[in-house]
Amino acid sequence: MNKLIKNACIMTMDADNTIIENGYIGIEAGLITYVSADFPATFMPHMIIDAKEKIVMPGLVNAHTHTPMILLRNYADDLPLQQWLFDKIFPMEDKLTAEDAYWACQLSMMEMLKSGVTCFSDMYFYMEEVAKAVNKAGMRSNLSRGLQCFNDDFDVMTDERLLENEQLFKDWHGEANGRIKVSVGPHALYTCVPEYLKASVELAKRLETGIHIHVSETQKERDECIEKYGKTPVKHLADLGVFEVNTLAAHCVHVSDEDLDILKQHHVNVVYNPGSNLKLGSGIAPVTKMIERGINVALATDGAASNNNLNMFEEIHLAALISKGVLEDPTAITAEKALQMATLNGAKALGNDRETGSIKVGMKADLIIVSKKSPHFYPRNDITANLVYATQASDVETVLVEGQILMDKGDFKTIDTEEVLYHIDKISKRLFEVS
Amino acid sequence: MNKLIKNACIMTMDADNTIIENGYIGIEAGLITYVSADFPATFMPHMIIDAKEKIVMPGLVNAHTHTPMILLRNYADDLPLQQWLFDKIFPMEDKLTAEDAYWACQLSMMEMLKSGVTCFSDMYFYMEEVAKAVNKAGMRSNLSRGLQCFNDDFDVMTDERLLENEQLFKDWHGEANGRIKVSVGPHALYTCVPEYLKASVELAKRLETGIHIHVSETQKERDECIEKYGKTPVKHLADLGVFEVNTLAAHCVHVSDEDLDILKQHHVNVVYNPGSNLKLGSGIAPVTKMIERGINVALATDGAASNNNLNMFEEIHLAALISKGVLEDPTAITAEKALQMATLNGAKALGNDRETGSIKVGMKADLIIVSKKSPHFYPRNDITANLVYATQASDVETVLVEGQILMDKGDFKTIDTEEVLYHIDKISKRLFEVS
Secondary structure, three states, X not given: OOEEEEEEEEEOOOOOOOEEEEEEEEEEOOEEEEEEOOOOOOOOOOEEEEOOOEXXXXXXXXXXXXXXXXXXXXXXXXXXHHHHHHHHHHHHHOOOOHHHHHHHHHHHHHHHHHOOEEEEEEEEOOHHHHHHHHHHHOOEEEEEEEEOEOOOOOOOOOOHHHHHHHHHHHHHOOOOOXXXXXXXXXXXXXXXXXXXXXXXXXXXXHHOOOEEEEEOOOHHHHHHHHHHHOOOHHXXXXXXXXXXXXXXXXXXXXXXXXXXXXHHHOOOEEEEOHHHHHHOOOOOOOHHHHHHOOOOEEEOOOOHHHOOOOOHHHHHHHHHHHHHHHHXXXXXXXXXXXXXXXXXXHHHHOXXXXXXXXXXXXXXXXXXXXXXXXXXXXXXOOHHHHHHHOOOHHHEEXXXXXXXXXXXXXXXXXXXXXXHHHHHHHHHHHHHHHO | XXXXXXXXXXXXXXXXXXXXXXXXXXXXXXXXXXXXXXXXXXXXXXXXXXXXXXXXXXXXXXXXXXXXXXXXXXOOOOOOHHHHHHHHHHHHHOXXXXXXXXXXXXXXXXXXXXXXXXXXXXXXXXXXXHHHHHHHHOOEEEEEEEEOEOOOOOOOOOOHHHHHHHHXXXXXXXXXXXXXXXXXXXXXXXXXXXXXXXXXXXXXXXXXXXXXXXXXXOHHXXXXXXXXXXXXXXXXXXXXXXXXXXXXXXXXXXXXXXXXXXXXXXXXXXXXXXXXXXXXXXXXXXXXXXXHOOOOEEEOOOOHHHOOOOOHHHHHXXXXXXXXXXXXXXXXXXXXXXXXXXXXXXXXXXXXXXXXXXXXXXXXXXXXXXXXXXXXXXXXXXXXXXHHHOOOHHHEEEEEEOOEEEEEOOEEXXXXXXXXXXXXXXXXXXXXXXX
């Protein structure tokens, strides 16, 4: 169905950060086929969306999350990461079923769509169920099976998790008109022995795909890695060849200048998770240094269990604020840079930047429409600053992926809210009342 | 009009942080006359508010802002405080008229009400206009005339600003059924010579009221104070006798342990402005140390020109996150503490805690009702954590001050949205198109 968006303030997020004050976007077969300040005289739309007093921008990319973990939101707060993970989260995860993951992923997508997310990168288990949910909901995503192995006596040919990740790839990579991609998901160096990390990368190479991994999230991870392997997490992973495939490195909070040079050299994509890193007391990633070096920095919420929300507008806000405060430098991360992290850089990190992340003819129509009607949009001034410093998730009015409307004025078009919330209530009763 | 709120999850914010899972609140003549888990058999309400699936909590207190500065939102971003203030803000402020302040304050109140604020402390000029706007809108506030004087040749008897502040007190202190209070507002030690600070405090003593002042906001302020007066800002102000009256000390970012002891000793109320301090690159206040010492720490947005929003739920979130990340301690500021800062501590700082800041029989009915219907309220788990880490301003459904509904489902009952936005547009055209 051809769509015309008219009267929009268009944040293209192209190389020049072009903003069209009052423009038109034509969409055909899921693609953007027209972008201009001029009325498209010959375009025949089946549907017209009036975006007067609204902003149209590329959909946000949540580059690192664990959608089923939304079930553990507010379950264990104010604890250090390792204690939170090993004492609270891992035992509770043993209770989760595949069906739980299916409903939980839908709840996560509801929350993400409401804050303008069109694409997310997910690492967890029961990922076949997640893939089904994503396929049905119409979002774009990069999925990986979280892989853990604490000792060397695994067999690559029979290791259940590696096989699952491979099966996930075979079943889903490139499916849903290419909306779903599959990577390999070695969880972290402290949950994967070196040989297992190598096996994961070998799998990624064989499948010609990338990996998604947690890197140098806490001081403890860094200290223990140095003690055990005599080198930093980044160096350890680099030496094992992990970075030889396209890498999504979540966190990178505790990294030295030398680590940053290694990340840059291997074209590693860093995913910055300011909310989660703050909440877990993990620390503050040296994002300005990464940007100075030309490292691609994407943005993410992490899972709702450690954030405790999936609101990407809050992460954009945090990304723009935190470095300024910590470095006592108000020019540290500009509003423009924060917006880029959440759009173009995310698309780039997932290898999608030829298709999404900016508004240009030929790109997929993954777009969001943001209303400017709330008091915090007055007076009408710098729109980039407004999007970063004042905009709230609730300003997101409409979300399109490949030209299909997935959310409009709070209504989900592909997710049955009542059905999802019914199941979430049922699941949470089972999880928490017995525990 | 007697009101009964029923079926509510009541966050009382009392000394024990009592939460009533399903309770009733009776309101008569603006006061809370009934709070219980039991149905009030003899209460005769004129209006019933069903708060099923909703949270009722004390209205938020924004303890330091400059409401007319909303006109300068997004006007000058990513600059250091002193440059931002002296090169951009002060010159623009010269263009503001009294009428501008009247409309700007109303826009600020719209934004604050939307995030659940019932009371705010304001320091600026044209405060008579601000008082009129507050009176009309029905909010609770503490107003002070921002006082500046850069040299010693002022005359206490004829100084225009001191006289204005005194007149403001005479006209408005205790007015609107006590909703409006007036303090004295010496701006800061770097904008007031010592004799002027003393004169301000003398005025406050004579009027038997408190003062509202910026304290140790930046390293530059601290360094220059030490250079000029041989002591820290806190010591300098203490020695001048500034803290001899009830003091609202905004910021206190750069303070030593000794400074904190002085603040504690003088019962100074610190107002923490995490968003503004981060955005201006001012730094991060040692809030955990303040709390350890028993200093009363309230919370605030600062003005919209340096934030750039007046969303108190965002400040609560920041307050809970920042210290955890900076100290790498996830237990640093608990969710409960962050909520207290935004409610009870704010009321205490403004000397209102016998009337507001918690839900108890006999208190004024300054309440907000927060909807739990959004996806980020699922699964139903720890409600305190949810309010702090996931709740958004848009979840605030209803705001009452002294039992009067000021905002309900986005509609303002005492502010004419169209009228305000018409004037804001007109003013901003004048301010920005000529500049």
